[in-house]
Amino acid sequence: MIAGRTWKFGDGIDTDVLAPGMYMKLPLEALATHCLEAIAPRFAAEVRPGDVVVGGASFGIGSSREQAAQALKHLGVGAVLATSFARIFYRNALNLGLPALFFPQANEIQDGEAIEVDPVAGLVRAGGREFRVEPIPAHLMTMIEDGGLMPHLKKKLARG
Amino acid sequence: MGRTLTEKILARAAGKNAVTPGEIVTATVDLAMFHDSSGPRRVKPRLEELGAKVWDPSKVVVVSDHYVPAVDPESAAILKLTREWVRDQGIAAFYDMQGICHVMLAEGGHLRPGLFCVGGDSHSTMAGAYGCYMAGFGATEMTGVMVTGEIWTRVPATIRVEWDGVFADGVVAKDVMLHLCRTLGMDNAFKAIEYGGTTVRAMSMSERGVLTNMAAELGAESGIIEPDATTLDAIRAAGVAIDDEEARIWRSDPDATYEAVHRFDAAQLVPQVARPHSPANAGPVDEAAGARIDQAYIGACVGAKLTDLHMAARVLKGRKVAKHVRLLVAPSSRATTEAAAKDGTLATLTEAGAILMPTGCGACAGIGAGVLAAGEVCISSTNRNFKGRMGHKDASVYLGSPYTVAASAIEGCVADPRRFLIPREACSAPRAGGGDPSMDQVHASTFRAGVDMDRRFRGELK
């Protein structure tokens, strides 16, 4: 179970605001301090482990840069909920072990409220309400249970 | 039951007779491409952690284009690491500062119809102009491909986008894509966009590449165009042998099922401009005309090919860039620079006041030279104008065709290029021969020829 506060954003949160090109040369720790600064200057400094990012349509649109998902994970974000995801961001997030859930009711969530997310059961609790969402697709569960694509590959290679 | 081209390629790559949209398959990769930013520097440590090697170096293409030329010790180190890794892994297809990755795949003859390709870059969709499937992936997934030669994917439903008719002079593929960003939106994840219609058939490969490149801006999995005689000519021009029969099978069936079919009339389209900070903020140039600019940028895989430089030259010939504007031109490949130098295009541009930049991603990715300061405004022939994309987060970027960017550079503000088009005869840039008209705009005769060529290819004409 993931538990924290929500950070609410609108539609089309793109990879340039998540991982600005200007800082892409820097190591992840430094890049992450600029995550979302163009639209939410307090985010990187104030986000706490377990907090949940809630977005609208096409979350993560733009570049293939994995750092967009990595920066969120590095800052402790527990899950991203959005009405829809850009496909590369969605794949990157799951590969890195950052749960990304399609959440059609995102507009019913308030910014800064307490939230609980169970990505395996497909359950979201916020503002005294409970929402059912589509759980992570079954074919990805083995990879996620292994801890992401890298540990999954290690296991696969060990098996030979 | 009829299948779309994308479904046929995925079925072949997954070793199945047929696949259906929504189905999850594991596909065998025919070609994997990545660049200096997404590639070795991120994949090498992961492969070492896994104790694994590249599954098949002959199927890997590496391009250094993002951090070229090095501007500081960090970028120099990234380029050095790329060179060394490519050598250690025995990867022969390596382009070091030769051009932008998506352009090099075409110039290097790596693309042919029916291939299943993956790329460590979101605009990998561009390759679909050659009738192959190519989608972008992140570095961890690319590591997975390097180890296994396979990747899982959900078979996308295909959306067919048809353009018919002839453009007005000054309207090009870039305007089509900006218009589509507005009308279809950017929320088309897990869909394939298949472009067709007589307008597309009459386009050069360079212009078709704009359509497939910016399928990424529609949020799509891939963009694809069924191959025809123009495609085969381009493949042969890159020195690759291919026979018509092989290519002919890679088409959608006449009774294929599309999720949607959208039809557009090319004659109705006017030059389009996307306002800050999203390609979806596009509309007729009128809606943005008059906005003052500090910089005009002709660059990127999508907007600095030879045809794009020719468009700019056709507007800039005999004119001067406005005093307060800097016009930066970064050709998309070394071969583009060479051809534009030979045919006089570069001289036309620099005489007008353009500054010639190195080949590479440059300011497009906000990494190279030509980035923007806070409060500055740029009009750009690139594909994205998200906040912070080209430099400071408080800079603003408009997107337009090379015609529109050049016209705006002269006016000092966003401008309609149609008032600036000089007659083609007066333009020094000659038309390239063959099926690839160097000027994007399609004369009625070229248009007819393109359509006939396609019908001949389909076996309808002798």
Ligand code: SF4
């Ligand atoms: S030119 Fe721009 S869009 Fe094209 S590959 Fe480079 S950074 Fe990406």
